[in-house]
Amino acid sequence: METSFAITGKGYVLMAADTTxxxxxxxxxxxxxxxxxxxxxxxxxxxxxxxxxxxxxxxVERNIRLxxxxxxxxxxxxxxxxxIRRSLAESLRSRKPYSVNLLLGGYDxxxxxxxxxxxxxxxxxxxxxxxxxxxxxxxALSLLDRYHDPSASLEEGLDTxxxxxxxxSKRLVVTPGKYKVKIVDKDGVREIEL
Amino acid sequence: MARRYDSRTTIFSPEGRLYQIEYAMEAIxxxxxxxxxxxxxxxVLAAEKKVTGKLLDLSSAKDGxxxxxxxxxxxxxxxxxxxxxGLTADANSLVNYARTAAQRHLLxxxxxxxxELLAQRLCDMKQGYTQFGGLRPFGVSLLxxxxxxxxxxxxxxxxxxxxxxxxxxxCIGANNGTAQSLLKQEYKDDILVKDAIxxxxxxxxxxxxxxxxxxxxxxxxxxxxxxxxxxxNAKIYRPAEIDALLLSExxxxxxxxxxxxxx
Numbered sequence: 001m002e003t004s005f006a007i008t009g010k011g012y013v014l015m016a017a018d019t020t021x022x023x024x025x026x027x028x029x030x031x032x033x034x035x036x037x038x039x040x041x042x043x044x045x046x047x048x049x050x051x052x053x054x055x056x057x058x059x060v061e062r063n064i065r066l067x068x069x070x071x072x073x074x075x076x077x078x079x080x081x082x083x084i085r086r087s088l089a090e091s092l093r094s095r096k097p098y099s100v101n102l103l104l105g106g107y108d109x110x111x112x113x114x115x116x117x118x119x120x121x122x123x124x125x126x127x128x129x130x131x132x133x134x135x136x137x138x139x140a141l142s143l144l145d146r147y148h149d150p151s152a153s154l155e156e157g158l159d160t161x162x163x164x165x166x167x168x169s170k171r172l173v174v175t176p177g178k179y180k181v182k183i184v185d186k187d188g189v190r191e192i193e194l
Numbered sequence: 195m196a197r198r199y200d201s202r203t204t205i206f207s208p209e210g211r212l213y214q215i216e217y218a219m220e221a222i223x224x225x226x227x228x229x230x231x232x233x234x235x236x237x238v239l240a241a242e243k244k245v246t247g248k249l250l251d252l253s254s255a256k257d258g259x260x261x262x263x264x265x266x267x268x269x270x271x272x273x274x275x276x277x278x279x280g281l282t283a284d285a286n287s288l289v290n291y292a293r294t295a296a297q298r299h300l301l302x303x304x305x306x307x308x309x310e311l312l313a314q315r316l317c318d319m320k321q322g323y324t325q326f327g328g329l330r331p332f333g334v335s336l337l338x339x340x341x342x343x344x345x346x347x348x349x350x351x352x353x354x355x356x357x358x359x360x361x362x363x364x365c366i367g368a369n370n371g372t373a374q375s376l377l378k379q380e381y382k383d384d385i386l387v388k389d390a391i392x393x394x395x396x397x398x399x400x401x402x403x404x405x406x407x408x409x410x411x412x413x414x415x416x417x418x419x420x421x422x423x424x425x426x427n428a429k430i431y432r433p434a435e436i437d438a439l440l441l442s443e444x445x446x447x448x449x450x451x452x453x454x455x456x457x
Contacts, residue, residue, distance in 0.1 A: 071311055075303065075345050082304035110343035 077106025
């Protein structure tokens with residue numbers, strides 16, 4: 001089942017999302033990228049109702065890009081998160097709300113801080129040191145409570161992430177096979193092989 | 195001949211000029227002076243009050259503080275102070291628009307509006323009045339002294355045509371040419387707020403018509419960063435604070451007053 005994690009470390013945010021696209025009990029695809037790059041220093045992992053996720057993620061992606069073109073500088077992570085949360089909250093109160101859960105990780109280039117936001121389809125938002133969505137969250141959060149270190153190096157952060165993924169594949173009945181991992185830090189966004 | 199192109203704001207003259215806009219700018223160069231200096235650790239703003247007199251009821255302007263110090267200096271947002279020169283009534287409406295725009299940004303993005311963005315918002319509106327007919331352009335120039343995390347401290351100027359530009363030190367209103375050449379001579383990069391305050395006051399005292407500076411003729415504001423919270427701290431001076439500041443900078447002639455009273 002759909003699972004995504006994100007953890008902050010010393011100067012970076014790591015994000016991982018499974019790559020399966022499923023319909024009912026059938027796997028349709030195993031190389032779906034569920035982490036979008038919204039701006040040079042901003043990543044968004046999305047999960048939820050299949051059609052809604054892509055539609056909403058693209059809507060967000062293009063609006064963030066539009067802001068950047070209009071105003072020279074990109075939105076800072078916290079401002080982008082507030083805007084996205086508001087979009088979801090407005091959608092929730094419309095006739096056909098999006099049911100999308102998000103993890104938003106970014107590196108604030110003006111205060112030199114990594115930031116992570118947990119947002120759900122009800123428009124709840126909190127800034128957190130680590131986060132997870134989906135069934136994997138039930139297993140990962142306790143692990144992260146124990147092992148997360150906000151000043152961890154990239155290698156240590158990746159170890160913690162591997163621990164989470166291993167635990168999920170050990171305990172969850174319907175476990176996702178593959179994950180895509182991305183990082184955002186002062187140098188921007190890139191993909192990492194686990 | 196020129197008259198034919200005077201009356202409407204949106205029509206070019208054969209030489210390619212928009213007379214109404216030029217007249218608006220002319221109106222501003224007769225208004226009270228507003229002067230801003232960008233320092234390394236803050237921005238300083240000073241303005242000359244035009245409406246003064248013994249009989250003027252100043253009780254509403256006594257407080258300074260949040261809304262502004264009366265005629266020319268206003269708090270546009272917690273991170274931006276605005277200084278206006280030109281028609282006061284037009285300025286009031288622009289200040290109101292700026293405050294609304296800033297709050298709208300706060301509501302949407304949960305952050306203080308970046309200074310350049312606020313200047314852009316106002317300029318978009320000012321430009322509209324140079325293109326859509328039947329209306330008069332705003333007879334107002336503004337100085338924006340602000341802080342945002344993108345570019346730290348900033349000083350912008352916008353005029354009735356809707357142009358805006360960033361400055362290290364600039365001046366609008368009466369005698370702005372004299373003031374600017376004085377600033378050009380005296381300004382140093384990496385100037386600190388405490389020196390910028392002196393520079394602003396000295397330049398003001400040289401460009402203003404009146405011989406003595408006091409709180410009746412002067413408005414003053416400083417934007418700095420709070421050393422603890424690292425949040426912008428906008429201080430618009432109260433009349434008593436201005437007098438105290440002038441005294442400490444040695445720009446008041448207190449002796450004259452006491453002499454006059456003695457005789």
